[in-house]
Amino acid sequence: MRCIYCGHDDSKVLDSRPADDNFAIRRRRECLSCGRRFTTYERVENVPLVVVKKSGKRDIFDRNKLLTGLIKACEKREISLEQLESLVSEIERELMNEPEREISTEKIGELVMNKLQKVDPVAYVRFASVYREFKDVETFMKEIENLLKKTREGRQDP
């Protein structure tokens, strides 16, 4: 942290404490060159994720919306709410780690499908049918065929 008095690049931290109801950290610093003291505030960067829909409309990413969609897709399946919540958290974390703050609904859909496929194939197909907006029955059937093939191949594994 650059000293506000002499411009020196190095300072030592004398004291750190939470500020603004824990949304920031206040640090008391001492310049290693001139010895003068100054205070800095560190704030957690909280830039929301923006979801870009096919229509070009933008929305703030809402994990509850995603969770609701998953609960619907997993109706009557043996997946606990806890499992779904951790799936959503995993997805959210991955999205937060992306360098872009704008993410297409398609990309989110793909992420969800990749994970759901491993958890529950039936829920996956349900979710996929909504997200991929299958244009015709043929595409939908192909998807199910692929899925069955994968399941069969999986069974052959020792």
Ligand SMILES: [Zn+2]
């Ligand atoms: Zn200084």
